[in-house]
Amino acid sequence: MTTTVDARGFSCPQPVLMTLDGIKQADTGEIVILVDTDTSKENVSRAARSQGWQVKDVLEEGGQYRVTISKEQ
Amino acid sequence: MTQLKNIFATRWGIIGVGAFLGILASLLQKWGNPGNMGICVACFERDIAGAIGFHRAAVVQYLRPEIIGFVLGSLIAAYLFKEFRPRVGSAPIVRFVLGAFAMIGALVFLGCPWRALLRFAGGDGNAIFGLLGLIGGIWIGTRFLKSGYNLGRTEKTYTSVGWMLPLIMAGFLVLMFIFPQIQGEAKNGILFYSIKGPGSMHAPLIISLLVGLGIGFLAQRSRFCTMGSFRDLILFREAHLFSGLASLAVFAFITNLMVGQFHPGFVKQPVAHTMGLWNFGGMVLAGLAFCLAGGCPGRQLFLAGEGDGDAAVFVLGMIVGAGFSHNFGLASSPTGIGPHGIAAVIIGMLVCLFIGFTMRKK
Numbered sequence: 001m002t003t004t005v006d007a008r009g010f011s012c013p014q015p016v017l018m019t020l021d022g023i024k025q026a027d028t029g030e031i032v033i034l035v036d037t038d039t040s041k042e043n044v045s046r047a048a049r050s051q052g053w054q055v056k057d058v059l060e061e062g063g064q065y066r067v068t069i070s071k072e073q
Numbered sequence: 074m075t076q077l078k079n080i081f082a083t084r085w086g087i088i089g090v091g092a093f094l095g096i097l098a099s100l101l102q103k104w105g106n107p108g109n110m111g112i113c114v115a116c117f118e119r120d121i122a123g124a125i126g127f128h129r130a131a132v133v134q135y136l137r138p139e140i141i142g143f144v145l146g147s148l149i150a151a152y153l154f155k156e157f158r159p160r161v162g163s164a165p166i167v168r169f170v171l172g173a174f175a176m177i178g179a180l181v182f183l184g185c186p187w188r189a190l191l192r193f194a195g196g197d198g199n200a201i202f203g204l205l206g207l208i209g210g211i212w213i214g215t216r217f218l219k220s221g222y223n224l225g226r227t228e229k230t231y232t233s234v235g236w237m238l239p240l241i242m243a244g245f246l247v248l249m250f251i252f253p254q255i256q257g258e259a260k261n262g263i264l265f266y267s268i269k270g271p272g273s274m275h276a277p278l279i280i281s282l283l284v285g286l287g288i289g290f291l292a293q294r295s296r297f298c299t300m301g302s303f304r305d306l307i308l309f310r311e312a313h314l315f316s317g318l319a320s321l322a323v324f325a326f327i328t329n330l331m332v333g334q335f336h337p338g339f340v341k342q343p344v345a346h347t348m349g350l351w352n353f354g355g356m357v358l359a360g361l362a363f364c365l366a367g368g369c370p371g372r373q374l375f376l377a378g379e380g381d382g383d384a385a386v387f388v389l390g391m392i393v394g395a396g397f398s399h400n401f402g403l404a405s406s407p408t409g410i411g412p413h414g415i416a417a418v419i420i421g422m423l424v425c426l427f428i429g430f431t432m433r434k435k
Binding site: 010042063 | 079082115154156158163218219223225227228229239246287296304305308309311367376381
C-alpha cells in the first residue's frame with residue numbers, strides 16, 4: 001500500500017518531520033512525498049536514506065516534486 | 074546536469090562552502106570590516122537600519138553591501154538553476170515579529186550566529202556563552218516543532234512578489250552610488266554614515282559587494298544555515314548542515330591565525346561585552362526566534378533571494394527590530410547591556426513562547 005505525504009507549501013524542517021512520521025507509521029512499503037522546493041526534495045531524500053529507506057523515484061511536475069521512497073519488508 | 078546541480082548540497086560541497094565563508098569573513102575583517110565582524114548578518118542589517126535613519130546610533134550606520142550581495146547572489150543562483158519559486162503566505166506577520174525579536178536578542182549578545190562563530194574563531198571567549206544560548210534557544214524551538222508547531226503552508230504567487238526584497242536591496246545599492254560616503258561627513262543626501270565606531274569600519278564597497286554576491290550564490294546552492302545545523306543535529310541527529318558550520322569556524326580560525334587576527338581572551342574583545350548571562354540570554358531569544366521562523370538571518374536572506382516572500386518579511390522585521398533596539402536602549406555596547414535589554418529579552422521570550430504554544434497543529 002502506498003501512502004502519500006503532502007508537504008507542499010511547508011519549508012524545513014516540516015517536510016522532513018512529516019516524512020519521518022510517515023516512515024514511523026508505515027514501517028515498510030512505499031511512501032510518496034509531495035514537496036515544492038529543491039531544498040525540501042533534498043532534505044526528504046536524505047532523511048529517508050538515513051532511516052534505511054530507498055529513494056526510488058523523483059518526478060518533477062509543474063514546479064513540484066513527487067518523491068517516492070520505499071523499504072522492503 | 075543533475076550531478077552539477079547538486080554538487081554544493083553534498084557533504085563535501087557544504088564543507089567547501091563553509092570553508093569559503095570562513096576564509097572570506099576573516100579576510101573581510103582584514104580588508105576593513107570591524108573586529109570579528111567580517112560578516113554579521115544581524116550587525117550589518119542593524120547598520121543598514123542606521124544608514125537609512127531607522128535609528129540614530131551614530132557609530133553603527135552604513136549600508137552594508139554584503140547584505141545586498143547575499144540577496145542578489147542567491148537570486149542569481151536561483152534563476153541560473155531554475156530554483157526561483159515565488160511563494161508567500163505562511164503567517165508573514167508572525168515572521169515579522171519573530172524577525173524583530175531575533176534582532177533584539179542578537180543585539181543583546183552583539184552578533185548573529187555567524188558572528189558568534191567568528192568571534193569564537195577570533196579568540197573571543199564571550200562567544201561561548203552566546204553559542205550555548207543559541208543552542209539552548211534552538212533546543213526549545215525543536216520541542217515546539219516536535220509537538221506540531223508550524224507557521225502554515227505558503228502559496229505560489231506572482232513572480233514580482235519574490236522580486237520585492239531583491240528590488241529593495243538593488244534600490245539600496247543605487248542609493249549608495251547616488252549618495253556615496255564622503256570622508257569625515259556623517260551624512261550624504263539621505264544616507265547616514267558613521268565617522269567613528271564599527272559603522273565606519275568597512276572593506277571597499279566593490280569588494281564587500283562581490284564577496285556578498287559570491288556567498289549568496291554558494292549559500293543558495295548549498296542551503297547553508299547555522300540554525301538548521303544545530304536544529305537538525307538535535308532533531309534528527311543529522312550532521313549534514315553542521316559539517317558546513319564546523320568548516321566555517323575551523324577555516325576562519327586558521328585564517329585568523331595566519332593574518333594575526335587571533336586574540337584569545339574575554340576582556341577588551343572587539344564589539345563585545347563580558348556579561349556572560351546576557352550573552353547567553355540574548356542568544357536564547359535569538360535562537361528560539363530563528364528556529365520558530367525556520368532559518369538563521371543569513372538563510373532568511375538567501376531564501377528571500379530565491380523567491381520566499383515570508384523570509385523577506387522576516388528580514389524586514391529584523392531591520393525594524395534594529396531600529397527598536399537602538400531607539401529603546403535594548404542593544405548592548407562594549408560597556409555592557411543596554412538599559413532595557415533585560416526587559417526586552419524577557420518580553421521577547423514570552424512572545425516567542427506564546428507563538429510556539431498557540432501555533433501547533435496535531
